[in-house]
Amino acid sequence: VPSDTREQMIYTAARLFQRDGYHATSWRSLVEEAGTPWGSIHHHFPGGKDELGVAAIDAGSVGVIALIDHCFKGQPDAGRAVARWFELSGRLLVDSGYAAGCPVATVALETAANRGALHEATRAAFSAWEKRLSFHLRRAGASRASAADVGTSVLILLEGALLLSRTRGSLTPMRVASRHAQAIAADALTASSSSAA
Amino acid sequence: VPSDTREQMIYTAARLFQRDGYHATSWRSLVEEAGTPWGSIHHHFPGGKDELGVAAIDAGSVGVIALIDHCFKGQPDAGRAVARWFELSGRLLVDSGYAAGCPVATVALETAANRGALHEATRAAFSAWEKRLSFHLRRAGASRASAADVGTSVLILLEGALLLSRTRGSLTPMRVASRHAQAIAADALTASSSSAA
Numbered sequence: 001v002p003s004d005t006r007e008q009m010i011y012t013a014a015r016l017f018q019r020d021g022y023h024a025t026s027w028r029s030l031v032e033e034a035g036t037p038w039g040s041i042h043h044h045f046p047g048g049k050d051e052l053g054v055a056a057i058d059a060g061s062v063g064v065i066a067l068i069d070h071c072f073k074g075q076p077d078a079g080r081a082v083a084r085w086f087e088l089s090g091r092l093l094v095d096s097g098y099a100a101g102c103p104v105a106t107v108a109l110e111t112a113a114n115r116g117a118l119h120e121a122t123r124a125a126f127s128a129w130e131k132r133l134s135f136h137l138r139r140a141g142a143s144r145a146s147a148a149d150v151g152t153s154v155l156i157l158l159e160g161a162l163l164l165s166r167t168r169g170s171l172t173p174m175r176v177a178s179r180h181a182q183a184i185a186a187d188a189l190t191a192s193s194s195s196a197a
Numbered sequence: 198v199p200s201d202t203r204e205q206m207i208y209t210a211a212r213l214f215q216r217d218g219y220h221a222t223s224w225r226s227l228v229e230e231a232g233t234p235w236g237s238i239h240h241h242f243p244g245g246k247d248e249l250g251v252a253a254i255d256a257g258s259v260g261v262i263a264l265i266d267h268c269f270k271g272q273p274d275a276g277r278a279v280a281r282w283f284e285l286s287g288r289l290l291v292d293s294g295y296a297a298g299c300p301v302a303t304v305a306l307e308t309a310a311n312r313g314a315l316h317e318a319t320r321a322a323f324s325a326w327e328k329r330l331s332f333h334l335r336r337a338g339a340s341r342a343s344a345a346d347v348g349t350s351v352l353i354l355l356e357g358a359l360l361l362s363r364t365r366g367s368l369t370p371m372r373v374a375s376r377h378a379q380a381i382a383a384d385a386l387t388a389s390s391s392s393a394a
Contacts, residue, residue, distance in 0.1 A: 109298070109303040110220075110307075112295060126364055152361070160354055
């Protein structure tokens with residue numbers, strides 16, 4: 001049974017790592033922002049900041065998968081589902097004053113060179129999102145090879161656009177990327193249906 | 198006249214910020230890796246790590262512009278020039294063991310929420326790259342509106358792919374993104390030439 005303290009620590013870590021990165025966020029600031037007692041934190045995360053970091057990336061990853069599922073639910077048009085994902089991600093940017101974006105990207109770049117447990121969590125997150133996108137594209141009628149390729153393409157566009165939109169403080173890159181992502185998803189389905197015909 | 202010490206510090210900072218991020222790189226590790234005496238560093242960067250950070254982002258930005266120019270030089274086919282940029286960027290990933298990628302992205306994400314001088318340097322870098330891409334696309338025959346849009350699209354694809362390729366330790370995302378970037382550049386030029394005809 002997850003305790004409130006544990007959940008609160010993970011939520012706070014996910015928010016701060018997303019906003020400022022892993023290294024800028026001190027253990028002390030995590031404890032203070034979460035408003036939890038020191039003792040119980042060491043009880044929940046004996047591995048300290050690294051262990052909490054992995055839990056925060058995993059939680060962020062689960063959140064993105066839920067968002068992808070939400071966008072594809074009851075939406076037979078994969079292009080529209082993809083557009084919805086970009087739209088909701090853009091809304092998160094704006095609603096946070098561009099402080100929130102991808103819950104994984106900053107930590108992924110900070111840890112790519114050292115290949116520890118935190119890096120592995122970010123690699124697993126991106127991989128899970130690509131697989132989830134591919135799963136929905138397959139269900140919408142794309143071929144297996146095409147679904148994998150389009151899943152990667154859509155995630156590349158989302159991540160590149162989140163980076164540029166956050167940096168610029170403007171949704172323009174998200175809108176440009178959404179247009180391409182929709183076209184790529186639609187093309188994959190057209191190609192599959194014409195080869196099936 | 199730039200001194201060797203100053204250049205050496207900037208080069209070292211650009212490399213470490215790219216590899217591990219701004220916050221993971223201590224002032225002490227910068228001094229040690231650059232192999233420069235403490236006194237001269239404070240002479241060259243009285244503003245400390247922040248001032249050095251801005252200089253490192255600016256230097257990285259100039260390097261990317263030179264790379265873009267190199268790819269378009271003597272290449273009338275904009276799609277091939279874009280493919281060359283992705284290819285050389287991918288080679289930098291592999292040659293560095295995926296430690297190097299974009300010289301700006303990590304710091305951009307780390308500083309997006311605090312809007313200081315370092316954030317402004319990253320914003321200016323991305324903007325300069327988009328403008329440089331647009332300039333070359335205009336010269337290759339794209340309309341003004343299309344050149345700006347394609348410049349943004351190509352940069353989104355490059356940044357998204359560098360992030361995923363670094364995290365995965367694989368060039369697959371770079372190859373997928375390059376294919377889309379080439380197609381988007383080629384489409385813009387076809388559309389311009391058919392509307393001119």
